[in-house]
Amino acid sequence: MGKTAKLEFLRRIVPLSLCVLGIVGGYFFMSVLSSLLCLIAAAGIYAALPRPKAPSGAVRPVCHPPVVVLDGIGMVFGAVFFSVALIGMADWSGAAALLALFCLGPASVSLVLFTVAVRQDTSWVRFFSNGFEFTQFGLKVRVMYEELKKIDVRLWQASGWAAWWQSTIGSSGPRSAVLLNGAESTNTLVFKRKDGATFTISSELVPDLQRVLISIDRAGMELPDGISDYQRKKIRQRRERMYGGPEREKPPATSEQKEVARIAALIEHARRSPGS
Numbered sequence: 001m002g003k004t005a006k007l008e009f010l011r012r013i014v015p016l017s018l019c020v021l022g023i024v025g026g027y028f029f030m031s032v033l034s035s036l037l038c039l040i041a042a043a044g045i046y047a048a049l050p051r052p053k054a055p056s057g058a059v060r061p062v063c064h065p066p067v068v069v070l071d072g073i074g075m076v077f078g079a080v081f082f083s084v085a086l087i088g089m090a091d092w093s094g095a096a097a098l099l100a101l102f103c104l105g106p107a108s109v110s111l112v113l114f115t116v117a118v119r120q121d122t123s124w125v126r127f128f129s130n131g132f133e134f135t136q137f138g139l140k141v142r143v144m145y146e147e148l149k150k151i152d153v154r155l156w157q158a159s160g161w162a163a164w165w166q167s168t169i170g171s172s173g174p175r176s177a178v179l180l181n182g183a184e185s186t187n188t189l190v191f192k193r194k195d196g197a198t199f200t201i202s203s204e205l206v207p208d209l210q211r212v213l214i215s216i217d218r219a220g221m222e223l224p225d226g227i228s229d230y231q232r233k234k235i236r237q238r239r240e241r242m243y244g245g246p247e248r249e250k251p252p253a254t255s256e257q258k259e260v261a262r263i264a265a266l267i268e269h270a271r272r273s274p275g276s
Contacts (some may be wrong), residue, residue, distance in 0.1 A: 001137045001138065001139065002122070002137060002138025002139045002140075003138060004052050004122050004138035005118050005119075005122045005137040005138035005139075006138075007049065008052065008117075008118040008121055008122055008138075009114065009118055010049075011045070011046055011049045012046070012071060012074065012075075012114045012117070012118070013114070014042075014045055015041075015042035015043065015045050015046045015075065016042070016074075016075060016078045016079060016082075016110065018038045018039070018041050018042035018045070019038065019039060019042050019075065019078070019079040019083075020078070020079055020082045020083050020086070021038050022034075022035040022036070022037075022038030022039050022042075023035065023079060023083040024083050024086050024087055025038070027083075027087050027091075028087075028090075028091075046071070051121065052121055052122055052138075054124040054126075055124075055126055057126055057127070057207070058124040058125065058126040058135075059124055059125050059126070059179070059201075059205045059206065059207065060120070060123070060124045061119075061120060061123055061124075061168070061179050061180065061181075061205075062180070062181045062205075063116075063120040063168065067117045067120050067121055070113045070114075070116055070117040070120075071113070071114070071117050073110075073113055074109070074110035074111075074113035074114050074117070075110065077106060077107060077109050077110040077113070078107055078110030078111075080107075081103040081104070081106045081107035081110075082103075082104075082107045082110075084100055084103045085100050085101060085103040085104050085107060086100075087100065088100020088101070088103070089101060116168045118137065119136070119137060119168065120168065122135070122136075122137050122138040123135055123136045123137065123179065124179075125179050125199075125201055125205075127206070127211075127212050127215075128215075129215050129218075130144055130145060130146075130215065130219060131143050131144040131145050131146075131147075132191075132199075132212075134177050134179075134199050136177050141177070141197075141199075143191065143193060143199065144219075145215065145216055145219035145221050146219055146220070146221075147193055147194060148191055148192065148193055148194070148221060149192050149193060149194045150192045150222075151189065151190070151191055151192070151216065151221065151222070151223070151224045152189075152190040152192070152224055152225060152226070153187060153188070153189060153190075153203070153224040153225065153226025153227065154187075154188050154190050154200075154226075155185065155186075155187055155188075156180065156185070156186050156187075156188045156200070156202070157185045175196060175197045175198070176197070176198050176200075177197075177198075177199050177200070178199075178200045178201075179199075179200070179201045179202065179205065180200075180202045180205075181202040181204045181205050186202045186203070186204060187202070187203045187204070187226075188200050188201060188202050188203060189201050189202075189203055189206070189224065210235065210238070213227070213235050214235055214238060214239045214242065217235055217236060217239055218239055218243060223235065
């Protein structure tokens with residue numbers, strides 16, 4: 001996890017802690033004014049910290065609902081259930097205290113929602129003429145097209161909560177990064193690096209997919225298998241119009257050119273020889 005993602009977690013954890021402090025403290029020992037100041041400070045910290053900005057041309061994952069809504073739901077769940085759990089375990093007894101302990105379960109939902117929100121705010125992909133840069137939780141990985149082993153086109157299908165989970169969490173491990181558009185069905189580009197790392201990106205999110213394919217073809221990589229022969233031909237024709245065709249070999253020198261070169265070499269040798 002990068003520095004940016006850690007700061008985004010602090011943006012949410014510190015205000016949540018202040019909210020819980022205001023509620024629990026107001027129940028036990030704090031005045032109403034002090035509790036309100038804790039809540040105001042929580043809102044101020046959340047709003048004051050600068051949000052991460054994606055570089056120009058970068059593509060972010062699609063988030064449903066928006067990040068602000070996820071943060072709001074997480075704050076409400078965390079403030080209410082963490083406060084009830086702490087108050088119940090400290091002041092109640094019997095079955096009420098046991099129920100308060102169970103409140104830690106729904107309270108932990110806030111941490112999951114915060115993780116989703118942080119991932120959305122600190123993850124994007126940016127394409128260049130010779131590769132792409134994948135950023136997830138603030139950690140950047142620059143991948144050159146020459147480093148890739150294979151590129152596939154794969155249909156990614158999921159439904160309901162599974163589609164939401166895959167598009168928001170976006171990763172199944174440190175060597176797998178996923179950036180989806182949130183739809184239940186999407187065509188994805190799967191970039192497989194030679195060391196085994198994979199990067200999956202919804203083709204619908206790429207702003208200029210044809211230019212990316214032209215850059216891949218220009219780098220000498222095989223185009224994905226899911227592209228038809230007609231599309232391959234059009235991509236190579238456009239690449240030749242943009243960058244020119246492959247370099248042609250120089251025609252062999254004629255006998256007259258060889259004779260002129262031989263005479264020029266003899267004259268140059270005579271000028272440099274001593275005593276001339």
